[in-house]
Amino acid sequence: MVIERYRPFTVMVAVVVVTVSTLLLVWAIGSLPPESPGLSAQVSANLINSGVQAEVTAVLLNFRGYDTLLEVSVLLTALLGVWYLGPFHITSDTPVRGLVMDNMVRFLTPVMILVTGYVLWLGSHAAGGAFQAGALLAGAGVLVQVVRPEWLALRDSRTFRGLLIAGPAVFVLVAAGMMLLSGSMLEYPREHAGSLILLIEAASTLSIAAILTMLFTGGRPHPGAGN
Amino acid sequence: MTLMEYLFDGLLGITLIWLAARAVFAQSLFGAILSFIGLGMLMALAWVRLSAPDVALAEAALGGGVTGALLLAAYNRLHHPTSNQMNQQDGH
């Protein structure tokens, strides 16, 4: 057990603050009604209008689509911050090699790409969606970047930048298109809602995977072809 | 709620708190990061218990996987900086 600030005054203040906030939280949780349906009734009632059959996906990409648009933009903004802070370098002088690691990467990467596509498609009628699929693909990207970075060959090229902004760009274009069509942003027409959501999710999956892999490398790649 | 469910939820909750205490207060930083990855994996189990499979998928991939990888990479960069990192010029 390690605490780094040893002065008894600091420790006492910390314990008092944490105890007070814990008691406040417990009191707040205890004073909430034990049975509260929240918004699940409204969501279930409007599910047929949303274009998907899963409640959480409908809330994420249709009813509260603006939040998801901003969330993908936050990912991109964090990446811009990381890129500004300097170039990245391979994190170890001795690359990770060996029989088990090599074969695991060769076996796992196509499996993970396949599962990504499945989870993305699954989001329309069960648990799944763009963020889970993008995170899975990012896991594959991190694995490949650690063991065989030459497969990825991350370069600051125009195509790579296009891949990074594809998700937010498609989302913004769809939102603007809906604004031109029907006057309010992100209001999908009922018969096309499912396909529009799938389009947005597919672009976002690729973007999220690329952004998370770049966040793992922790810097800007070297300039490459096309820039 | 059956007895097995009580036991399972209780045990899971206690393990989560124990892992969190280790993640924050462990002596070795590396052990703390590993406890945090374990916390992320058990959180995915807790999300399934709370009928939130979407969040469970996202937590397993993001919380345990990506955040764990980020923390380990940062730990590596802090404690074993490579030679080209030490000669690196700052800025861009």
Next chain:
Amino acid sequence: MSQYLWYALVGTGLFSIGLLGLILHRHLLRRMLALNVMSTGVFMIFVALANRNSALPDPVPLAMVLTGLVVSVSATALGLVLIEKVQRQHGTPVLPEDDA
């Protein structure tokens, strides 16, 4: 004790442990860990409170927690790169005003 109440209390415990670590640590990577533990606790409280009805859980807090997970990952990533820069400048991953 119902299931949602137990998990809400566990989430509160996680939040408090994280808050204690955030205040009492100087090493920036440990503070990052404590911050992540705090946010995990908050998400647990959210999802536990969303489970209060007998049928399906309320999907709006679940969507908010999903969004929060992704945002916290990106904030952690940016914070970790900043910690590395602090160490490059000061030689130790502790902020200069704490390094007394």
